[in-house]
Amino acid sequence: MRSIILFIWRNNFIFLFLLFELFSAFLVVQNNSFQRASFLNSSSYIAANLYEAFDSMTGYFGLRKENDRLAIENEKLHAQSIMSYVQYIDNEFIHNDTIYQQQYTYLTARVINNSINRRNNYLTLNKGTNQGVQREMAVISSLGVVGIVKDVSANFSTVLSLLHADSRTSIKILGKDYFGSVIWDGNDFSFGTVKELPTHIVINKGDQIITSGFSTIFPEGLPVGSVEDIEVIAGDKSYTLKIKYSTDFGSLANIYLVSNLLKKEQIHLEDTTRQE
Amino acid sequence: MFNQIFNNSKRFVFLILFQVLILNNIQLGGYLNPYLYVLFILMLPFETPKGLLLLLAFLLGISVDMFSNTLGMHAMACVLLAFFRPHIVTYISPRGGYDFGAEPTVKDMGFNWYLSYTGILILAHHILLFNLEVFRLTEFFSTLYRTLLSSLFTLVLVLITHYIISGKKS
Numbered sequence: 027m028r029s030i031i032l033f034i035w036r037n038n039f040i041f042l043f044l045l046f047e048l049f050s051a052f053l054v055v056q057n058n059s060f061q062r063a064s065f066l067n068s069s070s071y072i073a074a075n076l077y078e079a080f081d082s083m084t085g086y087f088g089l090r091k092e093n094d095r096l097a098i099e100n101e102k103l104h105a106q107s108i109m110s111y112v113q114y115i116d117n118e119f120i121h122n123d124t125i126y127q128q129q130y131t132y133l134t135a136r137v138i139n140n141s142i143n144r145r146n147n148y149l150t151l152n153k154g155t156n157q158g159v160q161r162e163m164a165v166i167s168s169l170g171v172v173g174i175v176k177d178v179s180a181n182f183s184t185v186l187s188l189l190h191a192d193s194r195t196s197i198k199i200l201g202k203d204y205f206g207s208v209i210w211d212g213n214d215f216s217f218g219t220v221k222e223l224p225t226h227i228v229i230n231k232g233d234q235i236i237t238s239g240f241s242t243i244f245p246e247g248l249p250v251g252s253v254e255d256i257e258v259i260a261g262d263k264s265y266t267l268k269i270k271y272s273t274d275f276g277s278l279a280n281i282y283l284v285s286n287l288l289k290k291e292q293i294h295l296e297d298t299t300r301q302e
Numbered sequence: 303m304f305n306q307i308f309n310n311s312k313r314f315v316f317l318i319l320f321q322v323l324i325l326n327n328i329q330l331g332g333y334l335n336p337y338l339y340v341l342f343i344l345m346l347p348f349e350t351p352k353g354l355l356l357l358l359a360f361l362l363g364i365s366v367d368m369f370s371n372t373l374g375m376h377a378m379a380c381v382l383l384a385f386f387r388p389h390i391v392t393y394i395s396p397r398g399g400y401d402f403g404a405e406p407t408v409k410d411m412g413f414n415w416y417l418s419y420t421g422i423l424i425l426a427h428h429i430l431l432f433n434l435e436v437f438r439l440t441e442f443f444s445t446l447y448r449t450l451l452s453s454l455f456t457l458v459l460v461l462i463t464h465y466i467i468s469g470k471k472s
Binding site for chain 2: 057184191
Protein backbone atom coordinates (compact mmCIF):
# COMPACT_ATOMS: atom_id res chain seq x y z
CA MET A 27 0.00 0.00 0.00
CA ARG A 28 2.75 2.36 1.03
CA SER A 29 4.64 1.75 -2.20
CA ILE A 30 1.52 2.48 -4.27
CA ILE A 31 1.08 5.86 -2.60
CA LEU A 32 4.78 6.51 -3.03
CA PHE A 33 4.52 5.60 -6.71
CA ILE A 34 1.57 7.94 -7.24
CA TRP A 35 3.33 10.70 -5.32
CA ARG A 36 6.47 10.36 -7.39
CA ASN A 37 4.50 10.51 -10.62
CA ASN A 38 2.00 13.08 -9.40
CA PHE A 39 2.30 15.15 -12.56
CA ILE A 40 1.11 12.32 -14.78
CA PHE A 41 -1.67 11.31 -12.41
CA LEU A 42 -2.84 14.89 -12.03
CA PHE A 43 -2.81 15.18 -15.83
CA LEU A 44 -4.89 12.02 -16.22
CA LEU A 45 -7.30 13.23 -13.56
CA PHE A 46 -7.92 16.55 -15.34
CA GLU A 47 -8.23 14.86 -18.75
CA LEU A 48 -10.70 12.27 -17.50
CA PHE A 49 -12.82 14.93 -15.86
CA SER A 50 -12.83 17.03 -19.06
CA ALA A 51 -13.64 13.98 -21.16
CA PHE A 52 -16.53 13.23 -18.83
CA LEU A 53 -17.83 16.78 -19.40
CA VAL A 54 -17.47 16.43 -23.17
CA VAL A 55 -19.41 13.19 -23.28
CA GLN A 56 -22.11 14.49 -20.98
CA ASN A 57 -22.51 17.68 -22.96
CA ASN A 58 -22.54 15.90 -26.31
CA SER A 59 -25.74 14.04 -25.66
CA PHE A 60 -28.43 16.31 -26.98
CA GLN A 61 -31.11 15.27 -24.54
CA ARG A 62 -29.29 16.14 -21.36
CA ALA A 63 -29.16 19.67 -20.03
CA SER A 64 -25.68 20.88 -19.29
CA PHE A 65 -24.91 23.30 -16.52
CA LEU A 66 -22.00 25.31 -17.89
CA ASN A 67 -22.83 26.89 -21.22
CA SER A 68 -23.40 30.27 -22.75
CA SER A 69 -26.89 30.53 -21.22
CA SER A 70 -25.25 30.55 -17.79
CA TYR A 71 -25.35 33.76 -15.80
CA ILE A 72 -21.86 35.19 -16.39
CA ALA A 73 -21.47 34.26 -20.03
CA ALA A 74 -24.95 35.37 -21.07
CA ASN A 75 -24.72 38.73 -19.33
CA LEU A 76 -21.35 39.44 -20.88
CA TYR A 77 -22.65 38.57 -24.33
CA GLU A 78 -25.71 40.73 -23.81
CA ALA A 79 -23.61 43.73 -22.78
CA PHE A 80 -21.38 43.24 -25.83
CA ASP A 81 -24.41 42.86 -28.10
CA SER A 82 -25.89 46.11 -26.82
CA MET A 83 -22.69 47.81 -28.02
CA THR A 84 -22.27 46.09 -31.36
CA GLY A 85 -25.97 45.59 -32.13
CA TYR A 86 -26.17 49.00 -33.81
CA PHE A 87 -23.93 48.02 -36.70
CA GLY A 88 -26.48 45.76 -38.36
CA LEU A 89 -29.55 47.93 -37.81
CA ARG A 90 -29.98 49.12 -41.38
CA LYS A 91 -29.94 45.61 -42.83
CA GLU A 92 -32.16 44.27 -40.06
CA ASN A 93 -34.71 47.05 -40.54
CA ASP A 94 -34.93 46.37 -44.26
CA ARG A 95 -35.51 42.72 -43.58
CA LEU A 96 -38.25 43.41 -41.06
CA ALA A 97 -39.89 45.92 -43.38
CA ILE A 98 -40.05 43.31 -46.14
CA GLU A 99 -41.58 40.85 -43.72
CA ASN A 100 -44.16 43.43 -42.58
CA GLU A 101 -45.03 44.05 -46.19
CA LYS A 102 -45.77 40.36 -46.65
CA LEU A 103 -47.80 40.14 -43.46
CA HIS A 104 -49.81 43.23 -44.37
CA ALA A 105 -50.65 41.63 -47.67
CA GLN A 106 -51.98 38.61 -45.81
CA SER A 107 -53.98 40.51 -43.22
CA ILE A 108 -57.76 40.62 -43.39
CA MET A 109 -57.68 44.37 -44.15
CA SER A 110 -56.04 43.77 -47.52
CA TYR A 111 -58.87 41.62 -48.83
CA VAL A 112 -61.93 43.00 -50.54
CA GLN A 113 -65.13 41.47 -49.27
CA TYR A 114 -67.28 40.24 -52.15
CA ILE A 115 -70.13 38.71 -50.20
CA ASP A 116 -72.13 41.17 -48.18
CA ASN A 117 -74.66 38.96 -46.46
CA GLU A 118 -72.13 37.03 -44.43
CA PHE A 119 -73.07 35.37 -41.20
CA ILE A 120 -70.94 35.93 -38.20
CA HIS A 121 -70.40 32.77 -36.28
CA ASN A 122 -68.02 31.54 -33.64
CA ASP A 123 -65.33 29.85 -35.66
CA THR A 124 -64.36 26.46 -34.33
CA ILE A 125 -62.80 25.18 -37.53
CA TYR A 126 -59.51 26.88 -36.79
CA GLN A 127 -57.65 26.16 -33.63
CA GLN A 128 -54.38 27.89 -32.91
CA GLN A 129 -51.49 25.44 -33.04
CA TYR A 130 -48.40 27.65 -33.00
CA THR A 131 -47.52 30.69 -30.92
CA TYR A 132 -44.61 32.98 -31.62
CA LEU A 133 -42.24 34.88 -29.35
CA THR A 134 -39.55 37.29 -30.51
CA ALA A 135 -36.03 37.24 -29.12
CA ARG A 136 -32.64 38.72 -29.88
CA VAL A 137 -29.55 36.77 -30.81
CA ILE A 138 -26.83 37.89 -28.42
CA ASN A 139 -24.18 35.43 -29.52
CA ASN A 140 -23.75 33.45 -32.68
CA SER A 141 -21.09 31.31 -34.31
CA ILE A 142 -20.79 29.94 -37.83
CA ASN A 143 -17.15 28.98 -38.04
CA ARG A 144 -17.07 25.73 -36.08
CA ARG A 145 -18.20 22.20 -36.85
CA ASN A 146 -20.97 22.51 -34.27
CA ASN A 147 -22.48 25.93 -33.96
CA TYR A 148 -24.76 27.43 -31.33
CA LEU A 149 -26.62 30.69 -30.76
CA THR A 150 -27.48 32.39 -27.50
CA LEU A 151 -30.82 34.22 -27.14
CA ASN A 152 -31.86 36.83 -24.58
CA LYS A 153 -35.04 35.03 -23.46
CA GLY A 154 -35.44 32.11 -21.07
CA THR A 155 -37.92 30.23 -18.91
CA ASN A 156 -39.15 33.49 -17.34
CA GLN A 157 -40.35 34.57 -20.79
CA GLY A 158 -41.81 31.17 -21.64
CA VAL A 159 -38.98 29.56 -23.58
CA GLN A 160 -38.79 25.78 -23.36
CA ARG A 161 -36.36 23.18 -24.62
CA GLU A 162 -36.84 21.97 -28.20
CA MET A 163 -38.79 25.00 -29.32
CA ALA A 164 -38.29 25.91 -32.98
CA VAL A 165 -36.20 28.97 -33.80
CA ILE A 166 -36.89 30.77 -37.08
CA SER A 167 -35.87 34.08 -38.60
CA SER A 168 -37.89 36.19 -41.01
CA LEU A 169 -36.02 34.40 -43.81
CA GLY A 170 -36.34 30.79 -42.69
CA VAL A 171 -35.43 28.07 -40.23
CA VAL A 172 -32.57 28.73 -37.79
CA GLY A 173 -32.45 25.88 -35.26
CA ILE A 174 -33.83 24.29 -32.10
CA VAL A 175 -33.58 25.45 -28.48
CA LYS A 176 -31.09 23.28 -26.59
CA ASP A 177 -30.70 24.62 -23.04
CA VAL A 178 -32.70 27.23 -21.17
CA SER A 179 -31.80 29.26 -18.09
CA ALA A 180 -34.00 31.80 -16.31
CA ASN A 181 -33.41 34.64 -18.79
CA PHE A 182 -31.36 33.14 -21.61
CA SER A 183 -31.36 30.14 -23.90
CA THR A 184 -28.95 28.41 -26.25
CA VAL A 185 -29.92 27.21 -29.70
CA LEU A 186 -28.52 24.31 -31.71
CA SER A 187 -28.16 25.90 -35.12
CA LEU A 188 -28.77 24.12 -38.45
CA LEU A 189 -24.99 24.39 -38.73
CA HIS A 190 -24.42 21.47 -36.36
CA ALA A 191 -23.42 17.85 -36.91
CA ASP A 192 -26.48 16.65 -34.96
CA SER A 193 -28.93 18.86 -36.82
CA ARG A 194 -31.47 17.01 -38.98
CA THR A 195 -34.46 18.99 -40.14
CA SER A 196 -37.31 17.17 -41.86
CA ILE A 197 -38.03 18.87 -45.22
CA LYS A 198 -39.85 18.47 -48.49
CA ILE A 199 -39.70 20.13 -51.88
CA LEU A 200 -42.37 22.77 -52.39
CA GLY A 201 -45.18 21.27 -54.44
CA LYS A 202 -44.04 17.66 -54.04
CA ASP A 203 -44.81 15.57 -51.03
CA TYR A 204 -41.63 13.49 -50.87
CA PHE A 205 -39.71 14.21 -47.71
CA GLY A 206 -36.09 14.04 -46.62
CA SER A 207 -33.85 15.77 -44.13
CA VAL A 208 -31.24 18.50 -44.26
CA ILE A 209 -27.82 17.91 -42.76
CA TRP A 210 -24.74 20.12 -42.63
CA ASP A 211 -21.42 18.76 -43.86
CA GLY A 212 -19.44 21.43 -42.08
CA ASN A 213 -17.83 23.23 -45.01
CA ASP A 214 -19.69 26.40 -45.84
CA PHE A 215 -22.23 28.13 -43.63
CA SER A 216 -24.52 28.99 -46.55
CA PHE A 217 -24.95 25.45 -47.91
CA GLY A 218 -26.52 22.25 -46.56
CA THR A 219 -27.08 18.78 -47.95
CA VAL A 220 -30.26 16.73 -48.57
CA LYS A 221 -29.81 13.03 -49.25
CA GLU A 222 -33.02 11.06 -48.93
CA LEU A 223 -35.12 12.22 -51.91
CA PRO A 224 -35.67 9.38 -54.42
CA THR A 225 -34.31 9.78 -57.97
CA HIS A 226 -37.63 9.13 -59.73
CA ILE A 227 -39.05 12.53 -58.87
CA VAL A 228 -38.03 15.53 -60.94
CA ILE A 229 -36.05 18.21 -59.15
CA ASN A 230 -34.83 21.41 -60.72
CA LYS A 231 -32.22 23.89 -59.65
CA GLY A 232 -33.85 26.69 -57.70
CA ASP A 233 -36.67 24.53 -56.27
CA GLN A 234 -37.76 25.71 -52.85
CA ILE A 235 -37.10 23.48 -49.85
CA ILE A 236 -39.60 23.86 -47.01
CA THR A 237 -40.16 22.19 -43.64
CA SER A 238 -42.33 19.08 -43.84
CA GLY A 239 -44.15 19.58 -40.56
CA PHE A 240 -43.53 15.93 -39.66
CA SER A 241 -41.44 16.77 -36.62
CA THR A 242 -43.43 18.25 -33.77
CA ILE A 243 -41.01 21.17 -33.70
CA PHE A 244 -41.30 23.14 -36.94
CA PRO A 245 -44.61 24.21 -38.48
CA GLU A 246 -45.16 23.04 -42.05
CA GLY A 247 -44.06 25.19 -44.96
CA LEU A 248 -41.30 27.34 -43.48
CA PRO A 249 -38.56 28.10 -46.00
CA VAL A 250 -35.31 26.21 -45.38
CA GLY A 251 -33.46 26.89 -48.62
CA SER A 252 -33.34 26.41 -52.35
CA VAL A 253 -31.72 23.74 -54.50
CA GLU A 254 -28.30 24.92 -55.66
CA ASP A 255 -26.82 21.79 -57.16
CA ILE A 256 -28.15 18.31 -58.01
CA GLU A 257 -26.02 15.20 -58.05
CA VAL A 258 -26.71 11.46 -58.25
CA ILE A 259 -23.88 9.37 -56.88
CA ALA A 260 -23.52 6.13 -58.86
CA GLY A 261 -25.34 3.26 -57.19
CA ASP A 262 -27.41 5.55 -55.02
CA LYS A 263 -31.19 5.47 -55.13
CA SER A 264 -31.50 9.01 -53.95
CA TYR A 265 -30.30 12.47 -54.93
CA THR A 266 -27.50 14.31 -53.19
CA LEU A 267 -28.77 17.88 -53.23
CA LYS A 268 -26.72 20.89 -52.31
CA ILE A 269 -29.06 23.52 -50.94
CA LYS A 270 -28.52 27.16 -50.17
CA TYR A 271 -29.98 28.08 -46.78
CA SER A 272 -32.54 30.86 -46.95
CA THR A 273 -31.43 32.09 -43.54
CA ASP A 274 -28.31 34.21 -43.56
CA PHE A 275 -26.54 32.70 -40.54
CA GLY A 276 -23.82 35.32 -40.73
CA SER A 277 -26.13 38.18 -39.76
CA LEU A 278 -28.82 36.97 -37.39
CA ALA A 279 -30.26 39.54 -34.99
CA ASN A 280 -34.00 39.20 -34.38
CA ILE A 281 -35.57 35.75 -34.40
CA TYR A 282 -38.85 34.09 -33.44
CA LEU A 283 -39.34 31.19 -31.06
CA VAL A 284 -42.20 28.94 -32.10
CA SER A 285 -44.03 26.75 -29.64
CA ASN A 286 -46.37 24.02 -30.77
CA LEU A 287 -49.47 23.89 -28.59
CA LEU A 288 -50.44 20.43 -29.85
CA LYS A 289 -46.98 18.92 -29.48
CA LYS A 290 -47.74 16.91 -26.33
CA GLU A 291 -50.82 15.41 -27.88
CA GLN A 292 -48.99 14.34 -31.04
CA ILE A 293 -46.01 12.86 -29.19
CA HIS A 294 -48.26 11.03 -26.78
CA LEU A 295 -50.28 9.53 -29.61
CA GLU A 296 -47.20 8.51 -31.60
CA ASP A 297 -45.66 6.89 -28.52
CA THR A 298 -48.81 4.90 -27.86
CA THR A 299 -48.87 3.63 -31.45
CA ARG A 300 -45.23 2.65 -31.30
CA GLN A 301 -45.66 0.66 -28.10
CA GLU A 302 -48.44 -1.47 -29.43
CA MET B 303 6.52 37.51 -7.44
CA PHE B 304 3.40 39.53 -6.68
CA ASN B 305 3.90 41.48 -9.87
CA GLN B 306 4.06 38.26 -11.83
CA ILE B 307 0.78 36.96 -10.39
CA PHE B 308 -0.89 40.28 -11.17
CA ASN B 309 0.41 40.35 -14.74
CA ASN B 310 -0.64 36.78 -15.43
CA SER B 311 -4.15 37.27 -13.97
CA LYS B 312 -4.56 40.34 -16.14
CA ARG B 313 -3.46 38.32 -19.17
CA PHE B 314 -5.84 35.49 -18.23
CA VAL B 315 -8.91 37.74 -18.20
CA PHE B 316 -7.88 39.78 -21.23
CA LEU B 317 -7.11 36.77 -23.42
CA ILE B 318 -10.41 35.04 -22.58
CA LEU B 319 -12.42 38.17 -23.35
CA PHE B 320 -10.50 38.78 -26.57
CA GLN B 321 -11.01 35.16 -27.59
CA VAL B 322 -14.74 34.88 -26.94
CA LEU B 323 -15.81 38.37 -28.01
CA ILE B 324 -13.57 39.01 -31.02
CA LEU B 325 -11.72 35.94 -32.28
CA ASN B 326 -14.64 33.50 -32.00
CA ASN B 327 -16.50 35.70 -34.47
CA ILE B 328 -13.76 35.72 -37.07
CA GLN B 329 -14.11 33.44 -40.04
CA LEU B 330 -11.69 33.14 -42.87
CA GLY B 331 -12.33 30.78 -45.76
CA GLY B 332 -14.89 28.39 -44.31
CA TYR B 333 -14.54 27.87 -40.63
CA LEU B 334 -11.00 28.45 -39.51
CA ASN B 335 -10.70 29.67 -36.00
CA PRO B 336 -7.62 31.06 -34.25
CA TYR B 337 -7.23 30.23 -30.56
CA LEU B 338 -4.94 32.94 -29.30
CA TYR B 339 -5.91 32.37 -25.66
CA VAL B 340 -3.37 29.52 -25.32
CA LEU B 341 -0.75 32.27 -25.19
CA PHE B 342 -1.55 32.50 -21.47
CA ILE B 343 -0.12 29.03 -20.81
CA LEU B 344 2.77 29.63 -23.19
CA MET B 345 3.80 32.80 -21.33
CA LEU B 346 3.76 31.39 -17.78
CA PRO B 347 7.26 31.53 -16.25
CA PHE B 348 9.52 28.45 -16.36
CA GLU B 349 9.45 28.12 -12.56
CA THR B 350 5.65 27.58 -12.43
CA PRO B 351 5.02 24.36 -10.43
CA LYS B 352 3.86 21.61 -12.78
CA GLY B 353 0.67 20.93 -10.83
CA LEU B 354 -0.26 24.61 -10.90
CA LEU B 355 0.38 24.64 -14.65
CA LEU B 356 -2.21 21.89 -15.16
CA LEU B 357 -4.70 23.57 -12.85
CA LEU B 358 -4.38 26.96 -14.60
CA ALA B 359 -4.68 25.32 -18.01
CA PHE B 360 -7.82 23.54 -16.89
CA LEU B 361 -9.37 26.76 -15.56
CA LEU B 362 -8.47 28.60 -18.75
CA GLY B 363 -9.97 25.88 -20.93
CA ILE B 364 -13.16 25.52 -18.94
CA SER B 365 -13.71 29.32 -19.02
CA VAL B 366 -13.43 29.41 -22.80
CA ASP B 367 -15.67 26.33 -22.97
CA MET B 368 -18.35 28.05 -20.95
CA PHE B 369 -18.53 30.85 -23.49
CA SER B 370 -18.43 28.71 -26.61
CA ASN B 371 -20.78 25.84 -25.65
CA THR B 372 -18.06 23.24 -26.01
CA LEU B 373 -17.94 22.04 -22.42
CA GLY B 374 -14.76 20.07 -21.71
CA MET B 375 -13.16 20.30 -25.17
CA HIS B 376 -10.97 23.35 -24.65
CA ALA B 377 -10.23 22.13 -21.12
CA MET B 378 -8.96 18.82 -22.48
CA ALA B 379 -6.83 20.45 -25.16
CA CYS B 380 -5.39 23.01 -22.72
CA VAL B 381 -4.51 20.39 -20.11
CA LEU B 382 -2.76 18.38 -22.82
CA LEU B 383 -0.82 21.49 -23.84
CA ALA B 384 0.17 22.11 -20.21
CA PHE B 385 1.23 18.47 -19.86
CA PHE B 386 3.47 18.69 -22.93
CA ARG B 387 4.96 22.04 -22.02
CA PRO B 388 7.61 20.86 -19.48
CA HIS B 389 8.57 17.99 -21.79
CA ILE B 390 8.99 20.27 -24.80
CA VAL B 391 10.91 22.78 -22.70
CA THR B 392 13.36 20.03 -21.66
CA TYR B 393 13.52 18.60 -25.16
CA ILE B 394 14.45 21.81 -26.92
CA SER B 395 16.57 23.26 -24.11
CA PRO B 396 19.52 25.30 -25.34
CA ARG B 397 23.10 24.12 -24.77
CA GLY B 398 24.05 24.77 -21.16
CA GLY B 399 20.43 24.73 -19.94
CA TYR B 400 18.20 27.63 -19.02
CA ASP B 401 19.54 30.70 -17.21
CA PHE B 402 18.00 31.44 -13.87
CA GLY B 403 15.13 33.93 -14.16
CA ALA B 404 14.81 33.47 -17.93
CA GLU B 405 11.30 33.72 -19.36
CA PRO B 406 9.83 31.92 -22.36
CA THR B 407 10.18 34.96 -24.61
CA VAL B 408 11.94 35.78 -27.85
CA LYS B 409 14.13 38.26 -25.97
CA ASP B 410 15.47 35.68 -23.54
CA MET B 411 15.50 32.54 -25.67
CA GLY B 412 15.87 33.66 -29.27
CA PHE B 413 13.44 33.51 -32.17
CA ASN B 414 14.13 29.93 -33.31
CA TRP B 415 13.61 28.52 -29.86
CA TYR B 416 10.39 30.49 -29.44
CA LEU B 417 9.05 29.43 -32.83
CA SER B 418 9.54 25.71 -32.20
CA TYR B 419 8.27 26.02 -28.62
CA THR B 420 5.00 27.73 -29.62
CA GLY B 421 4.66 25.85 -32.90
CA ILE B 422 4.76 22.35 -31.40
CA LEU B 423 2.50 23.19 -28.45
CA ILE B 424 -0.11 25.03 -30.54
CA LEU B 425 -0.22 22.16 -33.00
CA ALA B 426 -0.77 19.61 -30.20
CA HIS B 427 -3.55 21.75 -28.74
CA HIS B 428 -5.28 22.27 -32.10
CA ILE B 429 -5.09 18.63 -33.20
CA LEU B 430 -6.85 17.44 -30.05
CA LEU B 431 -9.35 20.32 -30.05
CA PHE B 432 -10.46 20.03 -33.68
CA ASN B 433 -10.79 16.26 -33.53
CA LEU B 434 -12.81 16.48 -30.32
CA GLU B 435 -15.08 19.01 -31.94
CA VAL B 436 -15.70 16.97 -35.07
CA PHE B 437 -15.61 13.66 -33.20
CA ARG B 438 -15.69 11.41 -36.23
CA LEU B 439 -12.91 9.85 -38.26
CA THR B 440 -14.81 10.03 -41.54
CA GLU B 441 -13.93 13.71 -41.86
CA PHE B 442 -10.29 13.08 -40.93
CA PHE B 443 -8.59 14.86 -43.84
CA SER B 444 -10.81 17.91 -43.87
CA THR B 445 -10.23 18.17 -40.12
CA LEU B 446 -6.48 17.83 -40.59
CA TYR B 447 -6.49 20.55 -43.22
CA ARG B 448 -8.42 22.89 -40.96
CA THR B 449 -6.20 22.01 -38.01
CA LEU B 450 -3.01 22.89 -39.86
CA LEU B 451 -4.36 26.14 -41.28
CA SER B 452 -5.83 27.22 -37.95
CA SER B 453 -2.57 26.36 -36.16
CA LEU B 454 -0.68 28.54 -38.58
CA PHE B 455 -3.20 31.32 -38.06
CA THR B 456 -2.90 31.02 -34.28
CA LEU B 457 0.90 30.91 -34.48
CA VAL B 458 1.04 34.15 -36.44
CA LEU B 459 -1.31 35.84 -33.97
CA VAL B 460 0.74 34.52 -31.02
CA LEU B 461 3.95 35.94 -32.51
CA ILE B 462 2.35 39.32 -33.22
CA THR B 463 0.78 39.54 -29.76
CA HIS B 464 4.03 38.43 -28.18
CA TYR B 465 5.92 41.25 -29.85
CA ILE B 466 3.27 43.76 -28.84
CA ILE B 467 3.31 42.66 -25.18
CA SER B 468 7.09 42.41 -24.82
CA GLY B 469 7.64 45.59 -26.80
CA LYS B 470 5.50 47.49 -24.32
CA LYS B 471 7.48 46.22 -21.33
CA SER B 472 10.95 47.33 -22.39
